[in-house]
Amino acid sequence: MTGTYGLVERAIRHCQILETVLVETMISIVTEKLDTQKLLESVSSPKSGASVLFVGTTRQFTGQRETTFLSYECYREMAIVKLQELCDRAQEKWPIEKCGIVHRIGEVAIEEASVAVAVSSPHREEAFQAAEWLMERLKQEVPIWKKEHGVDGGQHWVHEGSVIEPQGGSA
Amino acid sequence: MTGTYGLVERAIRHCQILETVLVETMISIVTEKLDTQKLLESVSSPKSGASVLFVGTTRQFTGQRETTFLSYECYREMAIVKLQELCDRAQEKWPIEKCGIVHRIGEVAIEEASVAVAVSSPHREEAFQAAEWLMERLKQEVPIWKKEHGVDGGQHWVHEGSVIEPQGGSA
Amino acid sequence: MKVRLKVFAAAKEIVGLGYVDLELTDGARVCDLKTALVQCVPELRALVGRSAFAIDQRYASDSDAISEACEVAMIPPVSGG
């Protein structure tokens, strides 16, 4: 199972007890459909009064261009490290309770979810801010790539971003 | 069923075909547990690339004060009208695809959801902004009241807000 | 005219019922209704000062006129969410 593989890897990297990691932060890269409900439940806490779940889905039209499906590739080892690092940084920046990120790779059909971020916090402002920040940083820093497959049979990798600075710009 | 009652009522008020309302906007006030997944699915659209789900839950501690559970009461007819009005205003303010709001009334235990707002849009910024705005306006304008039940057996209605201006301050 | 005012939350607890029946003169406005309400239930005085009122499910001003056919409600500061 891909999700478990990611978690185990993180546990080793961060030299933490596996159980703690599982309880604290759900970070995974999966090939099957995203379970957004499970992610939302993973941030539940009696200390929080607000949870924000963001879900990125495959959009059919971008202007006049029609997409058939998207496919994603990742540098798994580094992506897991970066996702965990983003969650750690969010925890430092805001008084949030819990957060988690799951990203799907492989083919993702129209309306299906490619990424989900969940954040819980005592009050709603921090949950909104942290979720939006996590998505923005994920799109800038995490080594995952999207390929668009168009109705005309054409396909291309999306490499629109600017060059990533070392340390991933801790803005 | 409470949810259906609310929807039917809205259909009559807005003089729209019932089917259209069901497809467009999920607005309901329920007494059972909130089905946040169903709300999230209700905003799914091939035209959207982002969905934001906000969930408000009962928090155990507010400073030193410990809450056992919350209970909610509403002026149902007007609350439904106001929730629909907020969704309409959000649709005017931002290029969002779909949105929906469900609120639970009666007793809501620690960690359980009292309210959920979902918004989908082509790009993520509008979904975040509209969801946050909907929650802020809901807390200012919609005739729903919260009662806190403390561990000491004490209970009180939360009436902290300022006086509501006519037309509900379309800020 | 007779008007049945809906009351909620703390107001409902004070009244002990979900409504208050009030006798108003024809052409009465929201401000007249408030006066009649406080005369009828003096314990509501403080909360009335902090509450909004609605006519037919719309927030109303003090100067808005009330008719017998209206649905009138007292809306203490709301706290949903």
Added chain:
Amino acid sequence: MKVRLKVFAAAKEIVGLGYVDLELTDGARVCDLKTALVQCVPELRALVGRSAFAIDQRYASDSDAISEACEVAMIPPVSGG
């Protein structure tokens, strides 16, 4: 020293494989690796200019040194989410 550079997305399609084996002088830095890479696979020139490089799963600067034990990767502009 021999270094196996991981490549992804468009770079992987250009190379036709998930890695490129490069021969670098001892003490080589990221900038030297880029030069060797473009010599080895000229079609990558444009993308190399727009890509980041990572050593042991951390973004690296041109001046960072590479050793044979390192995991080295070319990271074209990312587009997750």
